[in-house]
Amino acid sequence: MDGTRARGVTTETHTALYRQLVTEIEARFLAPLDALLDGAEPLAALRRRLDADAQIWASQLLGPDETLARSAAARVLAAVNPFDPPPDWWGTPFGRVVLRLIGHPGRESVSRSVAGAMLGITRQGVQDLVNRGKLARHPDGGVSVASIRDRANR
Numbered sequence: 001m002d003g004t005r006a007r008g009v010t011t012e013t014h015t016a017l018y019r020q021l022v023t024e025i026e027a028r029f030l031a032p033l034d035a036l037l038d039g040a041e042p043l044a045a046l047r048r049r050l051d052a053d054a055q056i057w058a059s060q061l062l063g064p065d066e067t068l069a070r071s072a073a074a075r076v077l078a079a080v081n082p083f084d085p086p087p088d089w090w091g092t093p094f095g096r097v098v099l100r101l102i103g104h105p106g107r108e109s110v111s112r113s114v115a116g117a118m119l120g121i122t123r124q125g126v127q128d129l130v131n132r133g134k135l136a137r138h139p140d141g142g143v144s145v146a147s148i149r150d151r152a153n154r
Helices: 011-037 041-062 068-081 087-091 093-101 113-120 125-129 145-152
Strands: none
Touching: 011 041, 011 068, 011 093, 041 068, 041 093, 068 093, 087 093, 087 113, 093 145, 113 125, 113 145
8 A cells, every 4th residue: 555544544443443452352361361360460450551552553553554554463363363253253343454454364265255244245246246347256266355355445
């Protein structure tokens, strides 16, 4: 991209992304520790750190430096998401950011229904875009993730 990625990013978008990051990391790491340690003081310090770091990650993910954004996305994904999310995950703030930055990690093609979830349209809408040449068929079947990512970035 040309450094204009951050234009149009609203406070609402940043806040929703930040909240999702906190929620996912809290559920994956801190809640289980809380159950084991019964709310010990080190957890309060970790929660404060998570709150601050999630703000930074959200800013990096939405900011103009695409290299930094991709790095932040890869780090957070590696930590919180064993990656093959349910289709509705693509509609979340983090799912939309991952689509724009990376596409679908580890996959070159997805089914039409997953492509639809990624783009926020129906499976039939994906089929129409494929038929009109607006999305590419993948040689191995399904829809090319690269073409989905390109469309999402327009």
